[in-house]
Each structure stands twice: as structure tokens, then as C-alpha cells.
Amino acid sequence: MADRAFSVARLPGFTAIAGLVFVCLYLPILVLVVYSFNSGRSVASFEGLSLHWYADAWANDRVVDATLRSLTIAACAAVISTVLATMAALGTTRRRAFKGQTFIYVMINQPLMVPEIVTAVALLILFASVKVATGYQGLGYLILAHSAFCIPFAYLPIRARLEGMDLTLETAAADLYASPWHAFRRVTLPLLLPGIAAGMMLAFVTSLDDVVITLFVQSAGQDTLPTYMLGQIRRQITTETYAISTVLLGLTVVLLTLFFALTRKKS
Amino acid sequence: MSAREQRRIAAEARAGWLLSLPALLLLAVAASGPLLIMLVYSFLEPGQYGNVEWRFSWDGWFGTLFSRDIFDGTVQLADAHLTILWRSVKLALQTTLFTFVVGFPTAWFIATRPPRARAMWLFLITIPFWTNLLIRTVAINEIIRTEGLINKVLLGIGLRTTPLDMLYSDFAVFVGMTYVYLPLMVLPLFAAIDRFDMRLLEAGYDLYASRWKVLRRVILPIVRPGIVAGSILVFVPALGAYVTPRILGGGKNMMIGNFIELQFGQGRNWPLGAALSVILLVIVMAALLIYVRAANRGTSSHG
Numbered sequence: 001m002a003d004r005a006f007s008v009a010r011l012p013g014f015t016a017i018a019g020l021v022f023v024c025l026y027l028p029i030l031v032l033v034v035y036s037f038n039s040g041r042s043v044a045s046f047e048g049l050s051l052h053w054y055a056d057a058w059a060n061d062r063v064v065d066a067t068l069r070s071l072t073i074a075a076c077a078a079v080i081s082t083v084l085a086t087m088a089a090l091g092t093t094r095r096r097a098f099k100g101q102t103f104i105y106v107m108i109n110q111p112l113m114v115p116e117i118v119t120a121v122a123l124l125i126l127f128a129s130v131k132v133a134t135g136y137q138g139l140g141y142l143i144l145a146h147s148a149f150c151i152p153f154a155y156l157p158i159r160a161r162l163e164g165m166d167l168t169l170e171t172a173a174a175d176l177y178a179s180p181w182h183a184f185r186r187v188t189l190p191l192l193l194p195g196i197a198a199g200m201m202l203a204f205v206t207s208l209d210d211v212v213i214t215l216f217v218q219s220a221g222q223d224t225l226p227t228y229m230l231g232q233i234r235r236q237i238t239t240e241t242y243a244i245s246t247v248l249l250g251l252t253v254v255l256l257t258l259f260f261a262l263t264r265k266k267s
Numbered sequence: 268m269s270a271r272e273q274r275r276i277a278a279e280a281r282a283g284w285l286l287s288l289p290a291l292l293l294l295a296v297a298a299s300g301p302l303l304i305m306l307v308y309s310f311l312e313p314g315q316y317g318n319v320e321w322r323f324s325w326d327g328w329f330g331t332l333f334s335r336d337i338f339d340g341t342v343q344l345a346d347a348h349l350t351i352l353w354r355s356v357k358l359a360l361q362t363t364l365f366t367f368v369v370g371f372p373t374a375w376f377i378a379t380r381p382p383r384a385r386a387m388w389l390f391l392i393t394i395p396f397w398t399n400l401l402i403r404t405v406a407i408n409e410i411i412r413t414e415g416l417i418n419k420v421l422l423g424i425g426l427r428t429t430p431l432d433m434l435y436s437d438f439a440v441f442v443g444m445t446y447v448y449l450p451l452m453v454l455p456l457f458a459a460i461d462r463f464d465m466r467l468l469e470a471g472y473d474l475y476a477s478r479w480k481v482l483r484r485v486i487l488p489i490v491r492p493g494i495v496a497g498s499i500l501v502f503v504p505a506l507g508a509y510v511t512p513r514i515l516g517g518g519k520n521m522m523i524g525n526f527i528e529l530q531f532g533q534g535r536n537w538p539l540g541a542a543l544s545v546i547l548l549v550i551v552m553a554a555l556l557i558y559v560r561a562a563n564r565g566t567s568s569h570g
Contacts, residue, residue, distance in 0.1 A: 008465060009379040009468065011372070012478060014372035014375050014376055015372075015376055018375070018377070019376075020369075021369050021372075022391060024446070025395050025446075026395075028407050029398070029402075029406050031406065032405065084289045084290035087286045088291075090286050091282065091284065092287060095282075095283055096276060098284075104284075107291055107294055107299065108287075108291075108294065110294060113555055115524070115547055117507045117509050117524040117544070117547070118302070118305075118544045119298060119301070125304055147293060148294050148296070148297035149297075151293065208399075211400065211401055212509050216531070226401050230513075237405060245405060248399055248402060249398055252394070255397075256390075256397055260390060260393075
């Protein structure tokens with residue numbers, strides 16, 4: 001086109017494909033959200049606008065139970081994994097490279113590299129024996145499993161934050177006779193806090209989203225929201241599934257917006 | 268180096284290890300350690316009601332590829348197993364390829380926006396990435412099912428008189444996996460393109476290269492680490508996919524992840540399930556090794 005300036009970064013068709021990709025990415029989600037307000041039970045056709053299924057899901061004990069269980073597990077896993085990840089990040093950054101550092105790094109990121117189904121099977125095998133041996137059937141197994149696979153998600157943002165912090169302030173604190181613990185609590189920790197909060201949020205979302213590992217580790221009657229939904233879907237997809245999905249989607253968007261607000265570099 | 272300095276370095280390394288230890292312990296108990304137990308289980312005999320009998324046996328591994336006729340004991344290749352393995356690899360590769368074909372222009376588009384708009388587009392890619400995989404699979408299911416949007420449009424404009432049956436097929440699984448894993452391809456590609464020096468394009472055009480030639484000879488080689496990273500990030504979860512093939516593939520179009528699950532459910536053959544898991548893990552590790560090699564080569568030739 002003669003009237004448009006020649007731009008080196010423009011490649012023919014790329015903008016069109018990108019536009020199409022964004023439409024395809026959001027259209028299904030949008031349709032799902034719209035259909036969650038459908039008054040009919042079946043998702044086959046749209047019968048009218050209603051909040052009926054949100055109210056129904058809210059009144060369904062199994063949904064409420066699963067929601068509370070999901071939130072409990074996610075909260076515990078987020079706190080545990082973030083504490084451990086913060087310590088590990090402090091141990092592996094801003095110091096002279098030491099022997100075994102690569103090993104620690106690989107170990108921490110290991111849950112990102114192994115397919116979920118493999119971890120799930122391995123945990124099923126281990127916990128099946130432990131359940132028989134100890135007789136304990138509680139939520140502990142799920143919390144343990146979730147805490148472990150959430151570690152890399154908490155670790156990466158904390159490490160990124162630490163690497164952007166220089167040591168001068170801590171050195172200054174030490175020069176002013178602050179004890180190492182005091183310097184950590186009054187200087188390092190406040191500076192690191194946005195990274196820790198960001199890591200905890202990612203860990204929380206990751207735990208909340210998990211289907212496969214939960215499915216293999218859970219004992220009878222320990223459905224989380226995603227495994228409850230999968231069970232429902234297996235029978236029939238109903239408007240209730242869409243309503244729950246929409247709520248979860250909203251929660252994810254809120255948490256992600258917070259995450260971006262926390263990690264955005266101040267200019 | 269003075270003795271004192273050496274002691275200081277040793278103390279620092281010790282502190283590094285001590286701080287990392289709790290995380291390592293948890294991962295050893297609930298992530299890495301169980302993988303070793305799984306390996307052991309692949310060499311045991313299946314129990315009658317699930318679990319295992321503690322007797323050594325090759326049957327789990329034998330069963331991954333072969334089956335023994337229950338009447339005359341002849342050994343045959345287990346066609347069903349091979350079909351599932353082949354379908355998994357094929358679908359994972361197709362998904363990787365297609366996410367690249369549409370993901371590259373998308374990443375390029377995002378990376379060439381002005382900073383403010385770029386942050387917005389990036390955020391739009393990130394939201395689906397963090398949205399529950401199950402929800403996204405249900406969403407794509409809604410679009411492609413018989414009474415779904417695509418069929419409504421096709422029937423509405425008269426392109427077809429009967430709805431297309433897309434669900435419960437390899438095609439549905441491919442579409443679903445492309446949809447759910449696309450952000451995993453776009454994000455690393457974006458990171459690579461973002462670092463790309465656009466002045467190289469000017470140089471290319473100044474030397475009379477066509478757009479296609481610039482793309483093939485300048486852009487693609489330089490952003491290769493991003494391509495490799497994106498491909499791995501899509502290939503690994505696609506190969507081990509469970510939720511998407513389960514919902515969109517139905518009972519017949521299983522992938523290896525579903526087949527493994529079956530062994531721990533109705534199949535009651537834990538050693539076979541464990542052996543299949545080990546195979547899946549080995550394929551993934553091989554892919555990661557290729558990635559590490561390629562990434563290292565990329566840095567040494569340009570740095």
C-alpha cells in the first residue's frame with residue numbers, strides 16, 4: 001500500500017493471525033460466561049437470563065464443601081510452599097556460586113519438568129501404602145502434594161525479585177551494627193515482600209487449578225472444586241458447571257491483576 | 268586466598284544449602300522420591316484387587332508393548348497399546364507445530380506494539396494461561412459440540428445442512444490441546460522476539476532481502492531459543508495430557524495419560540501403569556535434554 005509508511009517490523013498477515021488468535025482465545029470463554037446465566041439446566045440452548053444456577057450451586061452442599069476444601073488446601077499449600085521457596089531463594093541467590101547450586105535449582109524446578117500424570121501416579125503409589133500403614137486418610141496428603149508442586153511457582157518470582165535487589169542496604173544495616181536477623185527483618189524482608197506476595201499468589205492459583213494430582217491423591221469424599229467439576233462433566237455438562245467455572249475464572253482474573261500490580265516495576 | 272576467606276566461602280555455601288534444605292526435603296518426599304518408588308513398582312506383580320504383590324516380575328514392562336494370548340500363550344504386539352502411544356506422540360507433535368504456526372505471529376504482534384499496549388496484550392495472553400485447564404477445556408467443548416457455536420453458524424449460513432460431529436475424535440483433542448497450550452508457546456516466543464534487535468531487519472531490507480527471506484534467514488535463527496523453549500513447554504504437557512483428551516476424546520480416543528489412569532482404576536494393573544509412566548517420563552527427559560543442548564548451542568554461537 002503506497003500511502004502507508006514502510007515499517008520494518010510489519011510482516012504480512014501476522015496482525016490478522018494475531019487478531020484471530022485473540023478472538024479464538026476469548027470467544028469460548030465468553031460463550032461459557034454468557035451461558036452460565038442461562039435459566040435452563042441443559043446447556044443445549046439459551047432459554048433466558050437468570051442467576052438461578054449461581055444460587056443453586058451456592059445452595060448445593062457438595063459444591064460448598066468442595067469450594068471450602070479447595071480454598072483450605074490452596075491456602076495451606078501457598079503458605080508452606082512460599083515459606084520454603086523464600087528460604088531457598090535466599091540460599092541460592094546473591095551469593096558466590098557454590099557446589100551443588102545447580103542441583104538445588106534443578107530439584108526445585110523438577111515439578112515443572114515431570115508430566116503431572118507421572119507425579120500423580122507416583123504419589124498414588126506412595127500414599128496408598130502410607131494410608132494403609134498409618135490409617136490416616138485426611139487432607140494432609142493433598143496439602144503435602146500441593147505444597148511440593150507449588151514450590152517452583154513461588155520460587156521463581158521471589159528469586160527474580162531478589163536478583164534485582166542489591167546488597168548495599170543490607171551492608172549499610174550491618175555497618176550500623178544491626179544483627180543479621182535484625183537486618184533481614186527490617187531491611188531484606190520489607191524489600192522482598194512484593195516478590196513473596198506475588199509468589200504466594202501464583203502458588204495459590206496453581207493449587208486451586210490442580211486436577212490430575214488431586215484426583216490421584218484424594219481419599220473418598222475429598223473432592224476439590226476442579227475434581228467435583230470433572231466428576232459432573234463425566235456425566236453431563238450442565239449450566240451449574242458453567243456457573244462454577246465463571247466464579248473460578250473471576251477469582252483468577254482478580255488474583256492475576258493483583259500479581260501484575262505487585263510485580264510491575266515502578267518507573 | 269587466605270584461610271579466613273576460604274572459611275567464609277565454605278560458611279556461605281553451607282548457609283545456602285541449609286536455607287534450601289526444607290524445600291529440598293519436601294520435594295524429595297512428595298515429588299522426586301515417589302518417582303523412584305514408582306520405578307520399583309514397575310518390576311512387581313499386579314495384585315488381584317489393585318496395588319501389587321511384592322514379587323519380582325517383568326510383566327509390567329512386557330505388557331507395555333506385548334500381550335500374551337490367554338489360551339495358547341503366544342506373544343503378540345499389543346496393537347491397542349501401540350495405537351495409544353502413537354496417537355499421543357502424534358497429537359503432541361501436531362499441537363506443538365500448530366501452536367507455533369499461529370503463536371509466532373501472535374508473539375510478533377505483541378512484541379512490536381508500543382510499550383503500554385504491549386503490556387495489555389501480554390496480560391490478555393496470560394489470563395487464559397492461568398485459567399483452570401478444566402474450565403478452558405469445557406469452554407472449547409461448548410464451542411465445538413454438536414449444538415455449539417460453530418455448528419450454529421455453519422447451519423445458520425447454510426454451509427451445511429447437518430451439524431458436524433467434531434467431539435470425541437482425535438481432531439477434537441487436537442483443537443482442545445492447541446487451545447489450552449497456546450499461551451505456553453506464545454510467552455517464550457514473545458520473550459525471545461522482545462530481545463530481538465529490529466535494526467537487523469533494516470539491514471536485511473537494505474540488502475534487498477524479501478520479507479520471507481528476512482523471516483527465514485534473520486528472524487527465525489535468532490529467536491530459535493524461544494522457539495525451542497516454547498516447543499518443549501507445549502510438547503511436554505501435551506504428551507502427558509489427561510483432562511483434555513478425557514473430556515474431548517471420550518472413552519475411545521485415549522492418550523497415554525488416560526491409559527495410565529486406566530491401569531490404576533478398572534485395569535488393576537499397577538506395574539503396567541508404573542512402567543508406562545516411566546516410559547512417558549523418559550520421553551519427556553529426552554525432549555528436555557534436546558532442549559538444554561539446543562539452548563547451549565544457541566548461546567555459544569551468538570555470544
